[in-house]
Amino acid sequence: MRSYAERASWIRKMFEEGARLKEKYGADQVFDFSLGNPDLAPPDAFQQALEQAAADSSPGLHGYMANNGYLSTRKAVAAQVGREQECELAADDIVMTCGAAGGLNVVLKAILNPNDEVIVISPFFVEYGFYVENHGGRLVTVKSGPDFRLDPAAVEAAITARTRAVIINSPNNPTGRVYGEEELAGLAGVLAGKDILLIADEPYRKIVFDGVRVPSVMKFFPESVVITSYSKDLSLAGERSGHIAVSARMTDKKNFTAALVMANRILGFVNAPALMQRVIEKIQGQSVDVSAYQRRRDLFCQILADADYRFTMPEGAFYLFPESPMPDDAAFVARLAEERILAVPGRGFGCPGYFRLAFCVPDQVIEAAAAGFKAARRQKAETRRQNSVS
Numbered sequence: 001m002r003s004y005a006e007r008a009s010w011i012r013k014m015f016e017e018g019a020r021l022k023e024k025y026g027a028d029q030v031f032d033f034s035l036g037n038p039d040l041a042p043p044d045a046f047q048q049a050l051e052q053a054a055a056d057s058s059p060g061l062h063g064y065m066a067n068n069g070y071l072s073t074r075k076a077v078a079a080q081v082g083r084e085q086e087c088e089l090a091a092d093d094i095v096m097t098c099g100a101a102g103g104l105n106v107v108l109k110a111i112l113n114p115n116d117e118v119i120v121i122s123p124f125f126v127e128y129g130f131y132v133e134n135h136g137g138r139l140v141t142v143k144s145g146p147d148f149r150l151d152p153a154a155v156e157a158a159i160t161a162r163t164r165a166v167i168i169n170s171p172n173n174p175t176g177r178v179y180g181e182e183e184l185a186g187l188a189g190v191l192a193g194k195d196i197l198l199i200a201d202e203p204y205r206k207i208v209f210d211g212v213r214v215p216s217v218m219k220f221f222p223e224s225v226v227i228t229s230y231s232k233d234l235s236l237a238g239e240r241s242g243h244i245a246v247s248a249r250m251t252d253k254k255n256f257t258a259a260l261v262m263a264n265r266i267l268g269f270v271n272a273p274a275l276m277q278r279v280i281e282k283i284q285g286q287s288v289d290v291s292a293y294q295r296r297r298d299l300f301c302q303i304l305a306d307a308d309y310r311f312t313m314p315e316g317a318f319y320l321f322p323e324s325p326m327p328d329d330a331a332f333v334a335r336l337a338e339e340r341i342l343a344v345p346g347r348g349f350g351c352p353g354y355f356r357l358a359f360c361v362p363d364q365v366i367e368a369a370a371a372g373f374k375a376a377r378r379q380k381a382e383t384r385r386q387n388s389v390s
């Protein structure tokens with residue numbers, strides 16, 4: 001655990017740096033883009049459903065239930081995921097979980113034997129490494145292609161006899177990329193006929209911009225699960241609510257689903273929180289006002305472009321992943337902190353040379369940070385000029 005804490009030190013370092021800066025300058029003078037904790041209020045429909053669920057005093061509503069969750073909730077979720085994935089799903093294809101983090105751990109517990117390998121595409125959500133090791137597996141990282149595209153040939157080159165799963169995350173944290181049908185078809189070709197599970201981690205599916213469509217993964221991968229949560233699209237991160245959907249075409253679906261249910265139980269989750277299940281059943285398909293994230297993305301991109309940063313325009317989620325103007329991304333993040341701007345170095349996502357900015361903060365924070373981004377970039381350019389003269 002000590003070595004894990006050291007490996008995950010970037011988030012902790014930024015948290016400590018943020019606390020220090022906020023103490024020194026006041027919270028409103030620090031521009032904190034370090035955490036992916038949504039700031040938008042959940043939609044009104046959530047509040048109404050919550051009040052209704054809380055007012056219901058029927059007996060048994062707070063008791064234990066089947067480990068995969070309420071049947072009525074799973075029915076509603078199956079219908080919604082079926083629409084998104086363009087396929088027929090039944091209630092028994094769904095396991096309600098404690099967020100996507102819970103769902104990922106349940107799936108990995110169900111499939112991994114000691115030393116089995118799980119491929120992830122870098123840059124990636126750093127917790128994947130811990131989740132895989134929780135269940136005796138080994139994380140294998142594969143670089144994404146240009147503009148953070150999925151590179152099926154690179155995945156193919158990383159496959160061994162021990163490969164048990166590939167995790168993809170689209171819309172992506174930290175890059176904002178959405179994988180298109182062509183990329184998915186390429187990867188499907190690589191995995192076809194192999195005993196490798198495709199795990200699609202999709203907590204940002206509903207947060208997409210400019211009408212971008214997130215393709216169905218179940219259409220391309222018969223051996224797949226889609227893991228979703230309500231943390232990001234409904235701003236309910238603290239409520240720990242999500243689900244796993246199992247592809248209806250999976251070969252050994254019955255045993256696999258039974259393994260998920262068992263894993264949910266013995267990992268100590270037992271079942272996803274009852275009250276939230278009753279609430280989200282009523283508001284399937286809803287999300288926060290995604291146009292607010294799109295507006296912030298546009299604002300942030302303009303500010304970064306004006307200051308001469310290089311970046312790929314995010315198509316979804318609420319992160320930017322610009323190139324670090326200094327070769328050492330940690331040094332550049334430290335330079336930004338001098339401007340009271342908090343970011344996370346790309347090495348924290350297995351991808352040095354970049355830095356991540358989370359734009360789930362009010363527009364004013366982004367606007368107020370503009371001068372700091374310029375100053376950090378300008379100083380870097382001046383240092384380079386001086387170095388080339390000397």
Ligand SMILES: Cc1ncc(COP(=O)(O)O)c(C=O)c1O
Pocket residue numbers: 036098099100101102125169173201203228229230231237241242
């Ligand atoms: C890509 C990705 N997967 C999973 C999670 C975990 O989300 P949850 O709160 O649903 O457990 C996050 C949270 O930031 C994430 O970014």
